[in-house]
Amino acid sequence: MTKHIKISDFLKQHLQGEHGVALNAILSDVVDACKKIAVAIDKGAVAGNMGSLGSENVQGEVQKALDVITNDIFVEACQRSGYVAGMVSEELVDVIDVADEHKKNGDYLLMFDPLDGSSNVNVNISVGTIFSILKSASKKPDLADYLQSGAAQICAGYALYGTSTMLVFTTGNGVNGFTLDADSNEFLLTHPNMQIAKETQEFAINMSNYRFWREPVQRYIDECLQGEEGDRKKDFNMRWVASMVAEVHRILVRGGVFMYPTDTKSRSGKLRLMYEANPMSFIVEQAGGASTTGSQRILEVQPSGIHQRVPVMMGCKSEIDRIAAYHQVTA
Numbered sequence: 001m002t003k004h005i006k007i008s009d010f011l012k013q014h015l016q017g018e019h020g021v022a023l024n025a026i027l028s029d030v031v032d033a034c035k036k037i038a039v040a041i042d043k044g045a046v047a048g049n050m051g052s053l054g055s056e057n058v059q060g061e062v063q064k065a066l067d068v069i070t071n072d073i074f075v076e077a078c079q080r081s082g083y084v085a086g087m088v089s090e091e092l093v094d095v096i097d098v099a100d101e102h103k104k105n106g107d108y109l110l111m112f113d114p115l116d117g118s119s120n121v122n123v124n125i126s127v128g129t130i131f132s133i134l135k136s137a138s139k140k141p142d143l144a145d146y147l148q149s150g151a152a153q154i155c156a157g158y159a160l161y162g163t164s165t166m167l168v169f170t171t172g173n174g175v176n177g178f179t180l181d182a183d184s185n186e187f188l189l190t191h192p193n194m195q196i197a198k199e200t201q202e203f204a205i206n207m208s209n210y211r212f213w214r215e216p217v218q219r220y221i222d223e224c225l226q227g228e229e230g231d232r233k234k235d236f237n238m239r240w241v242a243s244m245v246a247e248v249h250r251i252l253v254r255g256g257v258f259m260y261p262t263d264t265k266s267r268s269g270k271l272r273l274m275y276e277a278n279p280m281s282f283i284v285e286q287a288g289g290a291s292t293t294g295s296q297r298i299l300e301v302q303p304s305g306i307h308q309r310v311p312v313m314m315g316c317k318s319e320i321d322r323i324a325a326y327h328q329v330t331a
C-alpha cells in the first residue's frame with residue numbers, strides 16, 4: 001500500500017516563512033475541529049443531532065441542530081492556538097471574540113461556514129466546512145480589519161464529509177487534498193497538487209431558478225443544453241448536490257463549473273462572500289481555475305459587510321472566461 005504523508009508532517013515541511021508558525025498552529029486546530037465535526041455528522045440521528053433548536057428528545061433534553069453543534073466545535077477548537085484574534089461564522093450575526101483564557105498575541109482572523117449544505121444533513125448527503133484565514137492589521141480587530149478582499153487571504157480550505165472525509169487547502173502555493181484514515185484517525189495526503197481540467201462538459205447550477213436568471217447565464221446554459229447540435233458542438237452533463245463544498249470538490253477532481261448567479265429573487269446572489277465564495281475562489285484559482293461574479297474576479301470584491309452575499313461562478317477557466325464575456329456583452 002502507498003505510504004501517504006500525514007497532514008501534521010506536511011504542515012511542518014511546507015509551512016515556512018512569515019506566517020509559517022502561526023498557520024501550522026491554526027491549521028492543526030482546524031484539522032482537529034474537522035475531525036470532531038465528522039464524528040458529530042457521522043453519529044447523525046443516533047445522537048439526536050438532527051433535531052431543530054428548541055425541540056426536545058425523549059429524555060426531555062433540548063436537542064441541538066447540527067449547524068449549532070458544528071459551529072460550537074469549530075469555535076472551541078480554533079481559538080486555542082493563541083494566534084486567532086477573532087472569527088466570523090455563518091451561524092453568528094456578530095464577530096466572535098476569542099475567549100480570555102486563549103487570548104495571547106493573535107493577529108489572524110478566521111472566517112468559516114461550519115456546516116455548508118446543511119439542508120443535506122437530514123437526507124444523508126454530503127456536507128462540508130469552509131474556512132478562510134486573513135491577517136489582521138490589529139490584535140484587537142474592529143470591523144474594518146475583517147473587511148478585506150479575498151486576494152488578501154493567506155490560507156483557505158474546506159472539509160468534505162462525503163463517502164470519505166477529506167480536507168483540502170491552499171496557502172497560495174497550490175492545492176493539496178488529504179483523506180481521513182479511519183484506522184489512524186489521521187488526514188493523509190492522497191490528492192497532491194490538485195488541478196482543474198482545462199476542458200469540461202459538465203456544469204452545476206440549480207436549474208429550477210432558470211426563469212429568474214439574467215440573460216448571460218440563460219445564454220450559457222442554453223448553449224450547454226443544445227449539446228452537439230448547438231454552437232458548443234458537444235454534449236454537457238449536469239450535477240447538483242446542493243452543497244457547494246461537494247460541487248467544488250467534484251470540479252477539482254474531474255472538472256466542470258459551479259454557478260450560483262444573481263437572479264431576480266436574490267439580487268445579490270445566495271452565497272456569502274467572506275466564508276464561502278472567497279475561500280473557494282482562492283482554492284479554484286490555485287488549482288488553475290477561475291472565479292467571477294460575472295462582472296468581477298471574486299477575489300477582488302471589496303466586502304462591505306461580513307455576511308455579504310455575492311453571485312458565484314467558478315471552475316474550469318475557459319468556461320468561466322466565456323461566462324464573464326457573455327456578461328460583458330449585456331453590461
Ligand code: AHM
Pocket residue numbers: 090113115116117118119206242243244245260270271
Ligand atoms: P448553507 O450555507 O445555508 O448550507 O447554503 C449554501 C448552500 C450551498 O452549499 C449550495 O450550493 C446552495 O446553498 C444550495 O442551494 P439550493 O437550495 O438552491 O439548492
Ligand code: MG
Pocket residue numbers: 090113115116117276
Ligand atoms: Mg454555507
